[in-house]
Amino acid sequence: MRISWMIGGAQGTGIDTSANIFGKVVSTLGYYIYGNREYHSNIKGRHSYFTLTISDKKVRSIPEKADILVSFDAETVLQHFNEIKGYIIYNEGVKGTKVETVQSMESEAAERISKQLESENLPKTVEGALESAKRRGVKLIPVNYDEIAKKVAEEAKVQLSVVERVKNVIGIAVSTKLLGINEEHLAKVAGSTFKQELYRKLNVMAIKKAYELTESVYSLPKLEGAPERYLLDGNTAVAIGKLYGGLRFQSYYPITPASDESMYIEAHQEVLMEDPKTGDKKKGAVVVVQAEDELAAVNMAVGAALTGIRSSTATSGPGFSLMVEGIGWAGMNEVPVVITYYIRGGPSTGLPTRTSQADLLFSMFAGHGEFPKIVVASGTHDEAFKDAVLTLNLAERYQTPVIHLVEKTLANSYTTVPKQDLGVGQLYADRGKLILSPPEDYARFQFTEDGVSPRAPLGKALMYYTGDEHNEYGFISEDPVNRNIIYEKRMKKLELADKEIPEEERVKVYGNVNSENVVITWGAPTGVFIDILEETKLDFALLQLRMFSPFPSRFVSKFLQGRKKIIAAEGNYLAQAGKIVKMNTGIEATNYILKWNGRPFLRDEVEEALRNVIEKDVKKVMLSGGS
Amino acid sequence: MAGHKFHWNDWCPGCGNFGILSAEQQAITELGITKNTVIVGGIGCSGKLSQYTRIPVSGVHTLHGRAIPFAVGIKLANPSLEVIVNGGDGDLLGIGAGHFVSVGRRNVDIVVILHNNGVYGLTKGQAAPTLFRGMKTKSLPRPNINDAINPVTLALASGYTFVARAYAYDVPHLKEIIKQAIKHKGLAFVDILQPCPTYNDINTKEWYDKRVYKMQDMDPVVKSESEMQEKLKKAIDKSYEWGERIPIGIFYKNELVPTYEERIKTSAPSYYDNYPAEQKIEYEKKLTTIIDPLLEERKVSEDN
Numbered sequence: 001m002r003i004s005w006m007i008g009g010a011q012g013t014g015i016d017t018s019a020n021i022f023g024k025v026v027s028t029l030g031y032y033i034y035g036n037r038e039y040h041s042n043i044k045g046r047h048s049y050f051t052l053t054i055s056d057k058k059v060r061s062i063p064e065k066a067d068i069l070v071s072f073d074a075e076t077v078l079q080h081f082n083e084i085k086g087y088i089i090y091n092e093g094v095k096g097t098k099v100e101t102v103q104s105m106e107s108e109a110a111e112r113i114s115k116q117l118e119s120e121n122l123p124k125t126v127e128g129a130l131e132s133a134k135r136r137g138v139k140l141i142p143v144n145y146d147e148i149a150k151k152v153a154e155e156a157k158v159q160l161s162v163v164e165r166v167k168n169v170i171g172i173a174v175s176t177k178l179l180g181i182n183e184e185h186l187a188k189v190a191g192s193t194f195k196q197e198l199y200r201k202l203n204v205m206a207i208k209k210a211y212e213l214t215e216s217v218y219s220l221p222k223l224e225g226a227p228e229r230y231l232l233d234g235n236t237a238v239a240i241g242k243l244y245g246g247l248r249f250q251s252y253y254p255i256t257p258a259s260d261e262s263m264y265i266e267a268h269q270e271v272l273m274e275d276p277k278t279g280d281k282k283k284g285a286v287v288v289v290q291a292e293d294e295l296a297a298v299n300m301a302v303g304a305a306l307t308g309i310r311s312s313t314a315t316s317g318p319g320f321s322l323m324v325e326g327i328g329w330a331g332m333n334e335v336p337v338v339i340t341y342y343i344r345g346g347p348s349t350g351l352p353t354r355t356s357q358a359d360l361l362f363s364m365f366a367g368h369g370e371f372p373k374i375v376v377a378s379g380t381h382d383e384a385f386k387d388a389v390l391t392l393n394l395a396e397r398y399q400t401p402v403i404h405l406v407e408k409t410l411a412n413s414y415t416t417v418p419k420q421d422l423g424v425g426q427l428y429a430d431r432g433k434l435i436l437s438p439p440e441d442y443a444r445f446q447f448t449e450d451g452v453s454p455r456a457p458l459g460k461a462l463m464y465y466t467g468d469e470h471n472e473y474g475f476i477s478e479d480p481v482n483r484n485i486i487y488e489k490r491m492k493k494l495e496l497a498d499k500e501i502p503e504e505e506r507v508k509v510y511g512n513v514n515s516e517n518v519v520i521t522w523g524a525p526t527g528v529f530i531d532i533l534e535e536t537k538l539d540f541a542l543l544q545l546r547m548f549s550p551f552p553s554r555f556v557s558k559f560l561q562g563r564k565k566i567i568a569a570e571g572n573y574l575a576q577a578g579k580i581v582k583m584n585t586g587i588e589a590t591n592y593i594l595k596w597n598g599r600p601f602l603r604d605e606v607e608e609a610l611r612n613v614i615e616k617d618v619k620k621v622m623l624s625g626g627s
Numbered sequence: 628m629a630g631h632k633f634h635w636n637d638w639c640p641g642c643g644n645f646g647i648l649s650a651e652q653q654a655i656t657e658l659g660i661t662k663n664t665v666i667v668g669g670i671g672c673s674g675k676l677s678q679y680t681r682i683p684v685s686g687v688h689t690l691h692g693r694a695i696p697f698a699v700g701i702k703l704a705n706p707s708l709e710v711i712v713n714g715g716d717g718d719l720l721g722i723g724a725g726h727f728v729s730v731g732r733r734n735v736d737i738v739v740i741l742h743n744n745g746v747y748g749l750t751k752g753q754a755a756p757t758l759f760r761g762m763k764t765k766s767l768p769r770p771n772i773n774d775a776i777n778p779v780t781l782a783l784a785s786g787y788t789f790v791a792r793a794y795a796y797d798v799p800h801l802k803e804i805i806k807q808a809i810k811h812k813g814l815a816f817v818d819i820l821q822p823c824p825t826y827n828d829i830n831t832k833e834w835y836d837k838r839v840y841k842m843q844d845m846d847p848v849v850k851s852e853s854e855m856q857e858k859l860k861k862a863i864d865k866s867y868e869w870g871e872r873i874p875i876g877i878f879y880k881n882e883l884v885p886t887y888e889e890r891i892k893t894s895a896p897s898y899y900d901n902y903p904a905e906q907k908i909e910y911e912k913k914l915t916t917i918i919d920p921l922l923e924e925r926k927v928s929e930d931n
Contacts, residue, residue, distance in 0.1 A: 027927045230925040244918045246908025249704050270895040273907065273915040281917075284906040285895035287703045292729035296696035299689065303667075303700025306687065307904040311704070329690055389914075416927055424918070429909035457904060458665060458685055458701060459708050466678060466688035467670075476678055476688070 008049035008076035019050035030223025060527025064604035173210035235260035241388025249304035298326035308457025312338035331371030336395035354598025357571030372494035379526030451492035498550035506547035516564035599626025643795030643821030669718035673742035692723030705904035731785025752826030789815035849881035
């Protein structure tokens with residue numbers, strides 16, 4: 001079972017809140033949800049929308065065409081009427097609105113829609129768009145939001161302005177009625193978001209009136225026996241994961257879509273720790289600094305890490321660009337620090353609030369000179385949580401910067417994660433060669449067999465750090481022999497990591513492992529392909545790359561040997577992961593499914609593309625879904 | 628102390644840095660804080676000071692302009708450490724000017740020492756932000772085209788709560804100023820007039836010796852909230868005195884402004900009792916942080 005729901009409106013008019021309430025309504029009935037938020041780089045007024053998939057099984061994608069659209073304004077209808085296959089709930093009041101008068105719409109979109117309506121001989125208005133959808137079999141549900149609000153105001157004997165806020169619940173109520181969800185359940189969940197009794201009452205009245213407008217067409221009964229689950233977005237998953245993993249210093253400079261992670265941690269600046277042996281509980285501070293820029297952010301995090309604590313920063317492309325020099329210093333000085341890199345559309349400020357996978361090569365090769373870097377990419381929400389702990393462990397074990405890639409899609413989408421998927425209780429801390437009682441003659445960069453030196457916190461021993469080449473003690477040295485030895489010591493750590501970290505943990509395989517078709521992907525598109533594997537009979541193996549450095553070359557090489565089709569599927573123009581596979585294994589992709597329009601991989605467009613690639617051997621498909 | 632392959636010192640003969648290093652060593656030793664002290668430097672001759680300390684203090688030689696953020700990270704993670712930043716005028720007021728100003732808003736309890744010689748020494752004498760317009764030091768192809776920053780005024784305007792100036796060749800006085808700066812609760816700034824015998828042939832030792840004088844009439848200490856404005860104004864006025872007479876000494880000292888550490892304590896009351904560098908985040912590899920309440924908030928159940 002898979003039903004998808006969409007809500008749109010002007011940014012700042014409660015679209016997010018409505019989507020949250022709706023998400024809660026269905027998930028508390030026992031259903032799994034996966035929701036994605038799309039928004040402009042704007043505070044108020046531009047079009048934003050939210051797409052939600054509902055399923056009785058775990059779900060990780062949104063479709064290209066939704067079953068239900070809830071709209072309040074003209075632009076939402078105009079932007080999405082082509083993307084709806086079931087029901088459009090619309091505001092009767094905006095029917096007459098002409099395309100050309102919707103100021104907030106980008107001119108390219110307005111022109112595209114006008115041309116389409118013209119070609120269908122329809123008026124270039126909201127009504128025309130609705131008619132176009134109707135011709136395709138979409139059912140229209142007109143709602144007079146103002147009339148309902150007026151009636152509620154009259155009945156409750158309050159001013160109309162007080163009732164304004166209940167308008168959002170009307171759209172939700174019509175949707176839940178369509179879904180066959182009972183009125184009381186909606187009233188309860190919606191009511192819990194309001195503190196004041198009056199608003200609860202007004203909500204119930206509005207819901208009642210909205211429920212009279214339509215009949216139920218779907219049937220979503222309460223699911224019994226649903227396991228314990230959490231509603232998590234990617235930013236929060238990483239933030240909670242970091243706190244759990246023992247992060248105690250986070251610095252950041254505001255940037256979308258990374259900031260929410262830091263702000264969550266800042267809101268939880270003090271954590272409770274329990275000594276598992278004695279059961280003693282103690283509170284501890286987590287320092288979060290909103291720095292003056294990304295240069296400061298990364299270097300503060302590096303400085304903090306020198307004291308032996310777990311430290312990180314979070315940013316996006318433009319910020320990461322500024323952090324590169326600091327990351328190089330951390331590499332040179334073998335400092336464990338985690339940089340959570342939320343990828344959005346570039347180059348430059350690009351598409352600041354849209355998704356992308358185009359920064360993979362940049363993240364791997366960031367920095368002048370050579371130094372080991374570990375690069376991990378999460379594909380799903382539970383991975384984002386677990387990887388937050390994993391990256392902190394890897395940073396300390398190999399004493400090197402770790403870059404954790406999370407795209408905007410994963411950061412801003414939310415889903416229901418079963419408790420057991422998070423692995424709380426099984427995750428552990430690996431602090432590597434951290435020593436708290438260093439010897440008198442401590443050399444921070446002592447040469448060792450495996451290249452990793454015992455690491456003492458700054459303050460526990462005398463030590464010297466420098467970005468210049470240095471000797472075992474951390475003193476500047478340009479000696480050619482020392483240079484060779486210490487350079488190799490640093491680089492060797494990546495070889496050690498490659499030896500120690502099981503390759504099976506660096507890639508995940510799904511589907512028919514013996515299939516002649518292999519899809520290689522990473523990050524958020526992974527979920528889309530898993531959904532397709534679970535829901536269709538398409539024959540392919542899915543190879544999810546989770547670690548790009550050190551790259552699991554032997555595993556990938558072996559896995560790809562002799563396959564007929566190797567399909568690189570990713571959110572960039574260059575097929576960057578495909579390039580990394582070729583660089584490490586010599587094996588080149590045969591087909592490509594690529595997308596770089598700033599929107600996530602959509603379930604249906606990917607299925608269609610896969611069919612074209614597998615059945616018709618189309619070499620390259622450019623995906624263009626999303627509005 | 629390990630043969631301590633202490634580093635060969637790269638500074639030119641007669642460099643003002645020797646006076647600064649000597650004063651810093653004496654101040655730290657006399658205060659008895661060697662083991663707890665971390666010297667953080669940027670890039671350039673000044674930044675290398677972190678490598679040349681012949682007393683048992685740790686040294687962190689960082690990136691051009693970024694010594695302050697490194698120092699802030701170190702201090703906030705472990706407030707029991709004494710953290711002293713050393714940077715040149717190019718380092719702190721050119722490439723790192725944003726950090727120099729921003730740290731003032733935070734009043735982090737660290738010391739910032741400016742090696743002020745008007746030139747970029749290590750890259751062969753280009754004009755630095757404290758060199759006055761029209762000055763043509765010997766390595767400049769043309770007279771300096773930019774105006775100079777007044778570091779003392781800038782520090783005062785940025786919120787530093789201890790602001791002083793000293794002279795690299797008056798080591799006893801400089802040492803006292805550095806001691807006061809370290810003891811100060813809050814962000815301290817010391818502008819050190821430092822001749823560069825190799826590249827700055829104008830602001831030489833002879834030039835400074837004639838001009839610097841110790842302020843006698845200045846009462847820089849803010850004793851109550853009501854005095855803050857007035858004392859700050861006086862300090863700013865005094866900071867403009869330059870030319871035939873150049874004042875050295877403390878311009879401003881105010882311990883009434885809460886430090887950044889104290890501000891953290893308001894949102895995380897356990898900060899001083901259990902600061903980040905002291906916390907036990909694991910026990911025999913078991914993670915100790917309890918996140919159940921955070922997850923509970925996100926739990927999907929009929930009750931929420």
